[in-house]
Amino acid sequence: MTSSLLTVSRPEGRWFPVIRPYTPISSLTKQGSVELMVRKYPNGKASTHIHSLAPGDTLTFLTALKGFPWSPNKFSQVHLIAGGAGITPIFQLIQGILDNPADKTKINLIFGVNNEQDLLLREELESYKTRFPDRFNYIYTISHPKEENSPYRKGHVTEELLKTAVTVDKDSHVFVSGPPAMEASLLGSRSAPGILSRLGFAKGQIYQF
Numbered sequence: 162m163t164s165s166l167l168t169v170s171r172p173e174g175r176w177f178p179v180i181r182p183y184t185p186i187s188s189l190t191k192q193g194s195v196e197l198m199v200r201k202y203p204n205g206k207a208s209t210h211i212h213s214l215a216p217g218d219t220l221t222f223l224t225a226l227k228g229f230p231w232s233p234n235k236f237s238q239v240h241l242i243a244g245g246a247g248i249t250p251i252f253q254l255i256q257g258i259l260d261n262p263a264d265k266t267k268i269n270l271i272f273g274v275n276n277e278q279d280l281l282l283r284e285e286l287e288s289y290k291t292r293f294p295d296r297f298n299y300i301y302t303i304s305h306p307k308e309e310n311s312p313y314r315k316g317h318v319t320e321e322l323l324k325t326a327v328t329v330d331k332d333s334h335v336f337v338s339g340p341p342a343m344e345a346s347l348l349g350s351r352s353a354p355g356i357l358s359r360l361g362f363a364k365g366q367i368y369q370f
């Protein structure tokens with residue numbers, strides 16, 4: 162579980178191929194096809210190339226990259242912090258846990274996006290919430306809401322939000338997947354601790370996709 166696929170794109174007009182990982186959002190046990198969700202960045206070499214593909218075109222997969230070595234009930238609770246398209250590996254983990262009847266791990270998702278349209282996989286997440294109300298909880302936080310009466314929290318994923326949204330205990334683990342600025346503020350650097358360590362999480366309790 163939690164692996165991504167290394168793709169090779171050959172964008173038109175470029176000498177060198179571009180290698181980028183993408184995470185399947187289809188169940189990993191599904192045979193015969195794979196579903197990717199790729200966010201298009203206007204100047205993004207691989208993402209614009211993948212968006213230009215038409216039915217019948219090919220995309221080369223180099224290999225699968227191993228992610229976190231998950232085993233059921235490894236932790237009593239996981240806190241999953243996703244930003245934008247970073248939801249894909251987090252969603253794969255949610256699917257793997259909740260689709261496995263033997264796994265009783267509780268999931269607390271904090272999903273930060275720019276606007277309501279960026280709330281990817283919203284229906285799938287809401288369906289899990291309906292099926293697992295006691296084990297799956299999510300908070301959406303939107304930095305630049307477009308809807309006037311947006312029902313969601315406004316703002317970025319901040320220390321203030323995480324103080325109330327996550328409980329730090331030895332038996333929990335945190336998974337982070339988001340844009341560079343969000344990851345930097347959560348994880349910090351060698352010289353400056355990030356939000357997660359200020360909240361009390363040990364390094365070994367944090368996994369960055």
Ligand SMILES: Cc1cc2nc3c(=O)[nH]c(=O)nc-3n(C[C@H](O)[C@H](O)[C@H](O)COP(=O)(O)OP(=O)(O)OC[C@H]3O[C@@H](n4cnc5c(N)ncnc54)[C@H](O)[C@@H]3O)c2cc1C
Nearest residue numbers: 181182183184198199200202204205206207208246249340
């Ligand atoms: C393990 C792993 C799994 C991933 N899975 C997915 C996935 O399932 N779906 C998905 O869409 N992406 C995923 N990504 C990100 C993906 O691999 C590429 O980094 C992304 O598509 C950008 O590549 P690019 O060649 O289009 O952009 P590049 O040519 O590398 O970058 C060009 C410009 O695009 C913008 N840009 C690029 N990346 C970001 C970013 N993360 N945030 C904000 N702006 C950015 C910047 O302006 C940058 O200067 C994953 C990354 C990792 C490490």
